[in-house]
Amino acid sequence: MRLYLELARRAFQQTLTYRGAALAGIFTNGIFGIMIASVFLAFYQSHGSGDAVQGWTRDQTITLVWINQSLLMTVYLWGWWEVTRNIQSGAIVTELLKPYDYFTYWLSRDFGRALAHFLVRGVPTFLIGAIVFDILAPESWLRAASFLLSVAMAVIVSFCLRFMANLAGFWVLDYRGIAAMFAAIMNVLSGMLAPLAFLPDPLRIVANALPFRAVIMTPNEVYLGQVPIWEGLGFQMLWIVILIVSARLLMATGERRLVVQGG
Amino acid sequence: MGNIADIRSDIGIALRIAALRLRGQMQYRSSFLMQIFGNFIVNFAEIIVLWSLFQNFEDLGGWTLEEVIFLHGLSMVMFSLGDTVANGVQTVPELIRDGNFDRTLVRPMSSYIQAMVNEVSLRHFGLLGQGLLLLGIGMATVSTEWTVAKLLYMTVVIVSGLALFAALFTIEAILSFWTVNSIEAVNAFTYGGSDLGQYPLHIFRQGMRFLFLWVIPVGFMTYYPSLYFLDKPDPLGLPAFAPFVAPVAAVIFCFVVGKGWTFAIRHYRSTGS
Numbered sequence: 001m002r003l004y005l006e007l008a009r010r011a012f013q014q015t016l017t018y019r020g021a022a023l024a025g026i027f028t029n030g031i032f033g034i035m036i037a038s039v040f041l042a043f044y045q046s047h048g049s050g051d052a053v054q055g056w057t058r059d060q061t062i063t064l065v066w067i068n069q070s071l072l073m074t075v076y077l078w079g080w081w082e083v084t085r086n087i088q089s090g091a092i093v094t095e096l097l098k099p100y101d102y103f104t105y106w107l108s109r110d111f112g113r114a115l116a117h118f119l120v121r122g123v124p125t126f127l128i129g130a131i132v133f134d135i136l137a138p139e140s141w142l143r144a145a146s147f148l149l150s151v152a153m154a155v156i157v158s159f160c161l162r163f164m165a166n167l168a169g170f171w172v173l174d175y176r177g178i179a180a181m182f183a184a185i186m187n188v189l190s191g192m193l194a195p196l197a198f199l200p201d202p203l204r205i206v207a208n209a210l211p212f213r214a215v216i217m218t219p220n221e222v223y224l225g226q227v228p229i230w231e232g233l234g235f236q237m238l239w240i241v242i243l244i245v246s247a248r249l250l251m252a253t254g255e256r257r258l259v260v261q262g263g
Numbered sequence: 264m265g266n267i268a269d270i271r272s273d274i275g276i277a278l279r280i281a282a283l284r285l286r287g288q289m290q291y292r293s294s295f296l297m298q299i300f301g302n303f304i305v306n307f308a309e310i311i312v313l314w315s316l317f318q319n320f321e322d323l324g325g326w327t328l329e330e331v332i333f334l335h336g337l338s339m340v341m342f343s344l345g346d347t348v349a350n351g352v353q354t355v356p357e358l359i360r361d362g363n364f365d366r367t368l369v370r371p372m373s374s375y376i377q378a379m380v381n382e383v384s385l386r387h388f389g390l391l392g393q394g395l396l397l398l399g400i401g402m403a404t405v406s407t408e409w410t411v412a413k414l415l416y417m418t419v420v421i422v423s424g425l426a427l428f429a430a431l432f433t434i435e436a437i438l439s440f441w442t443v444n445s446i447e448a449v450n451a452f453t454y455g456g457s458d459l460g461q462y463p464l465h466i467f468r469q470g471m472r473f474l475f476l477w478v479i480p481v482g483f484m485t486y487y488p489s490l491y492f493l494d495k496p497d498p499l500g501l502p503a504f505a506p507f508v509a510p511v512a513a514v515i516f517c518f519v520v521g522k523g524w525t526f527a528i529r530h531y532r533s534t535g536s
Contacts, residue, residue, distance in 0.1 A: 024448035031451040042466035043320040053319050174294040180301020184308040193312040
């Protein structure tokens, strides 16, 4: 356990080192946040009254836009292909020999990284949104605390999904196509681009049941009071259990294949 | 430099290098196709979401889905072409970091052209294909009379937009002469500019409109020409010739960026390692 805490701490510090990059990133997230929020404001304006659309009021949607921009880096929505690169370079062979659990090793590091990104990228981006737009505060302290817990769980779900996508490297040599597909699926099914409630019916029902929702949508729903707290956190917990088991099974299958390949 | 014959031979050599790089890439056919496909699918997902939004809301700042799709197509075509042309320029930060940029300075050829052909990639053709598709769908479905004059001017506008986006990617390269870590901020103008160009400019707040019209003239490449193409009114109240300044704005912007590049080269100090 101490080893994994140390790994998380190192990854945390490593992420904090790049201050210039963090500032540049906050600026970029800020500009994109303002743009996307403006598009939604214009959509709601065409709607005329301040009524909710598919259960989402204007202010709720704007708040979601800023939560999404703030969580983007914390949950590392699009990119992280270190395991794939390890598989391709063959470095994974020596890493598997080391006296730690490979999955937990990366999970600890990712958690440290996520905490750093939450503090240096997430919080400032959210503040920009709160200054420039009308953003809703959580209803209660309990909701706020649950939101933080939900974000932590979103990081684990996101990590499992990314880890499994990385393991595709055991089977395919070129991961760029998979990377692009992964990004596209994440963008739509997590609720990054728009609340899932806005999707057309069959797609919406499917998206609401899939684990991608737990990465972006669930923290939003917990924050905004769209679902009971226990329901949101329970949904995430369920997927964490399923995904950790699947990721380990997939890893074991991939490892066997690696041994065959390596001769 | 400066001699017309020199520049012509430079371009000839550059084209030959570009052709070689492309041939090298084509050797990995499945990888190449996979990248184009991936490039296509990412933006396709965004279009699905855009379409869903129009199912829930009536219009976007007075623009219909068809008109917004046209604008998306126009912006995507410009961006993907500019990105393709400036592909090598985007490797300048890497060249500087590894100390490889020095080599381009001692060769008897413009270092900008050398950077340009350092990497030639057609991976953005996925986006180009999608942009053309959306542009076509938009043109076919909007209720507008298409004239020869409009089509000719659209070609001019696309070339101007290409130059603008290539110049924006060059700014990234210019900044990397001083800082490597902070260039992510330029993404707000390249990718951000392309995204912003996909929506009617008047829905944005004044600060954003000013930035993307008068500092980085994306609005003059996508929004204003589209007012002319689609016969839309201008709620921002610029003079009637505003849809036609795209080429002028592009030339001015490229000129300023070109000066910046020359300045950066003159002040370049190698990493020394």
